[in-house]
Amino acid sequence: MTKTIDVQVNAQSIAAFKKGYPLILKDAVMNPEVLQEEGTLIRLVDKYRKFVAKGYFGHQNKGIGWVLTRDDNEEIDxxxxxxxxxxxxxxxxxxxxxxxxxxxxxxxxxxxxxxxxxxxxxxxxxxxxxxxxxxxxxxxxxxxxxxxxxxxxxxxxxxxxxxxxxxxxxxxxxxxxxxxxPIIIKESGMNFAVDLNDGAMTGIFLDQRDVRKALRDKYSDGKHVLNTFSYTGAFSVSAALGGARETTSVDLAKRSLAKTIEQFSVNGIDYEAQNIKVMDVFDYFRYAKRHELKFDVVVLDPPSFARSKKYTFSTAKDYPALLEDAIAITEKNGIIIASTNNASFSMKKFKTFIDKGFADAGSRYKILEESSLPKDFRTNRDFPEFNYLKVVILQKLK
CATH class of the missing domain: 3.30.750.80 (RNA methyltransferase domain (HRMD) like)
Structure with missing residues (x-):
């Protein structure tokens, strides 16, 4: 039977737990010395030893565990x-x-x-x-x-x-x-190759399903689509299947070339008719400006944090500059799909990054649509910070 210990939490945290907040923050714990072994089941109690909630001890990002039940009689079994x-x-x-x-x-x-x-x-x-x-x-x-x-x-x-x-x-x-x-899965009728036994990644980010469908159904027909931080080229596949006249996929990882070719191939798309670039996205922006390249649609879905030999990139501080680079190579009335999976800031804050990027570029925009996690990625509406995905589809007006 898994060991259970009492952990005293402060009054501020108790109020949050009673409202349903599930993450146990490090600062909430008054007697951290009792937390020794991860996986220990913990009873959260107030200063009078009165029961608050029950969960487990385990370090994850900012938290040191999760609440599992607010019923002292419910066993975690x-x-x-x-x-x-x-x-x-x-x-x-x-x-x-x-x-x-x-x-x-x-x-x-x-x-x-x-x-x-x-x-x-x-x-x-x-x-x-x-x-x-x-x-x-x-x-x-x-x-x-x-x-x-x-x-x-x-x-x-x-x-x-x-x-x-x-x-x-x-x-x-x-x-x-x-x-x-790889096995071939379907997503909104599109094919994608996935490998569940190949390290951290599988070949597809399932949380972007709705965005890929929107790109295919609404924004690709007859367009030249630039997919930055393209990973295995899933957005490029969506665009090609949506009637894009050309796609360009850019990612620094060397394996992105073979993976992108694979994704095009399992959909019967001639990958040689598409552009696949293994290079730093920021270098590609400079290349595109030098050669006066313009795109009808630009997909911006960077990792929250990335490091290359030349750059250190963080969405929390560098997204406006990234967006400014994208604006410079987007056609007038073109589309920019701005996305981030960084959970450390809200949609409201993300929109301030968008404002700054366009202001710095001397450009204007309108929002066509916005979205967050799809329905299968269930979250608690009372705590939007756990709904980490933020996507805003923009039209460049000037």
């Missing part, structure tokens, strides 16, 4: 995990029934009641991502529940926490029959 995962699966019933989309999120951390854990579905394969050593100690419950509730081909996992050098390369296969990767 197999039945608890079964209840949460079963409810999450039921909420995604319409996704399981959609033959046009065969990859989506089936469990989204705190949005489905267990912070630090996500589970994605890839056409019969399940992939669990663990964001702290603490939640990983409870993996036997999760895998046991999946054994009971779903008919899977195989289960894979990703450890997305620091293991102090002990975990370098490891087969991510957990159980079932190992997949013959």
């Amino acid at each position: 197999f039945a608890f995990f079964e209840s949460k995962i079963s409810s999450a699966l039921a909420r995604r019933e319409s996704f399981f029934e959609d033959s046009e989309t065969t990859a989506f999120r089936v469990f989204n951390g705190e949005g489905d009641g267990i912070g630090g854990l996500t589970i994605d579905y890839f056409d019969g394969y399940y992939m669990a991502s663990w964001y702290s050593e603490g939640i990983y100690t409870l993996k036997h419950h999760v895998y046991g529940v999946l054994d009971k509730l779903v008919d899977y081909k195989a289960i894979y996992e990703k450890k997305r926490f620091d293991t102090k050098g002990q975990y370098i390369e490891q087969d991510d296969f957990v159980r079932g029959i190992p997949g013959d990767f």
Whole structure:
């Protein structure tokens, strides 16, 4: 049986927990010396030892654990995990029934009641991502529940926490029959190749599904589309399938070339008719300006933080300058898809970056649409900071 200890939390945090806030912040804890072993179940109590909530200890970003229940009598056991995962699966019933989309999120951390854990579905394969050593100690419950509730081909996992050098390369296969990767999944009728046993990435970011569909259906026909920080070229594929006359994909990672060719190929698109550049995006902006290249649509979806030999980039401080570079090579009345997955600032703050980028470029814009996480990435409406994705589709007016 997993050990449980009492952890005293301050009054300010108690008020937040009672409103449903799920993340246990380091500053909330009054007796941190009792927190020794990650995975320990913790009872949060006030200064009078009165029960507040129950959760687990596990370091993740700013937090040191997650609240799991506000019922002192509810055990954190197999039945608890079964209840949460079963409810999450039921909420995604319409996704399981959609033959046009065969990859989506089936469990989204705190949005489905267990912070630090996500589970994605890839056409019969399940992939669990663990964001702290603490939640990983409870993996036997999760895998046991999946054994009971779903008919899977195989289960894979990703450890997305620091293991102090002990975990370098490891087969991510957990159980079932190992997949013959890449497998081809569908998303809004488009094909994408994914590999669940190839390090941290799979080949597709599922949270951008709605944006890829919008690019294909509304903004690509007859256009030249520039996809920056293109990864495996998924946005470029969407644009090509939407009737783009040409796409240009730019990413610094050398493997992006082969991966992008693969994504075009599984959709029957002639990759040789597309432009795939392995180079720094900022160097490409300068190249495009020098050669007076202009694009009808520019996709800006950078990582929250990136480092190359020449640059250190952070969306929190550098997005306006990035946008200014993009504006310079966007046609008048052209489209810019501005996106970030940085959870450290709000949509309101992101829009101030957009304002600054256009002001610095001496340009004007209007917002055509904006969005955040898709429906399968369930979040709590009362705490928008956990809805990390911010996408604003803009039209350059001048």
